[in-house]
Amino acid sequence: MKLSKLALLSLALWLATVATFAWFFVRGNTAAGTDDRTAVVLQPIERDLVLGEMRGLLTATHGILQGINVGDMKQVAAAARSAGMGAAVDLNPALMAKLPLSFKELGMTVHHRMDDIAVAAESGKPAPEIMGMLTDTMSSCIACHASWQLQSN
Numbered sequence: 001m002k003l004s005k006l007a008l009l010s011l012a013l014w015l016a017t018v019a020t021f022a023w024f025f026v027r028g029n030t031a032a033g034t035d036d037r038t039a040v041v042l043q044p045i046e047r048d049l050v051l052g053e054m055r056g057l058l059t060a061t062h063g064i065l066q067g068i069n070v071g072d073m074k075q076v077a078a079a080a081r082s083a084g085m086g087a088a089v090d091l092n093p094a095l096m097a098k099l100p101l102s103f104k105e106l107g108m109t110v111h112h113r114m115d116d117i118a119v120a121a122e123s124g125k126p127a128p129e130i131m132g133m134l135t136d137t138m139s140s141c142i143a144c145h146a147s148w149q150l151q152s153n
């Protein structure tokens with residue numbers, strides 16, 4: 001069967017579109033950073049949203065530590081849950097497309113681990129175990145901060 005030129009052209013266009021989407025999905029909207037990291041370039045409002053989520057992660061981490069310190073596992077669970085997957089669902093597709101794949105993976109890892117900490121606190125796991133889980137979770141905070149910065153356009 002001989003493909004018409006038009007069919008070949010539309011196939012090529014389709015492949016180019018798919019490749020462009022795949023490229024963006026993996027690479028995100030990035031540029032050289034002002035230090036040795038790579039910058040993720042977002043609209044000012046999107047940058048504010050991500051940084052707001054970051055401050056939420058810091059508040060949650062503080063809440064977990066404070067709960068452990070006073071022996072209040074309900075507080076530990078509530079603080080961890082506030083940074084769980086439920087906190088990630090509000091990110092819109094346009095913003096998600098600008099985030100590089102490894103950025104998304106590290107972000108999702110932190111949200112999943114926070115849910116794990118909430119479950120551990122609810123099921124009466126001992127404080128040292130929960131401290132260990134938080135320590136592991138924070139390696140993802142550090143790994144992401146070491147690789148990426150945020151810039152706005």
Ligand code: HEC
Binds near residue numbers: 149
């Ligand atoms: C997926 C990547 C990623 C993960 C995971 C991550 N961060 Fe961030 N965070 C960033 C980036 C990027 C910035 C902006 C850094 C810059 O521009 O220099 C940032 C900024 C912040 C800020 C500054 C907020 C502001 O208002 O300026 C805080 C606080 C913060 N992160 C806390 C955390 C904590 C706590 C965790 C883990 C529980 C965490 N982050 C996990 C990427 C991440």
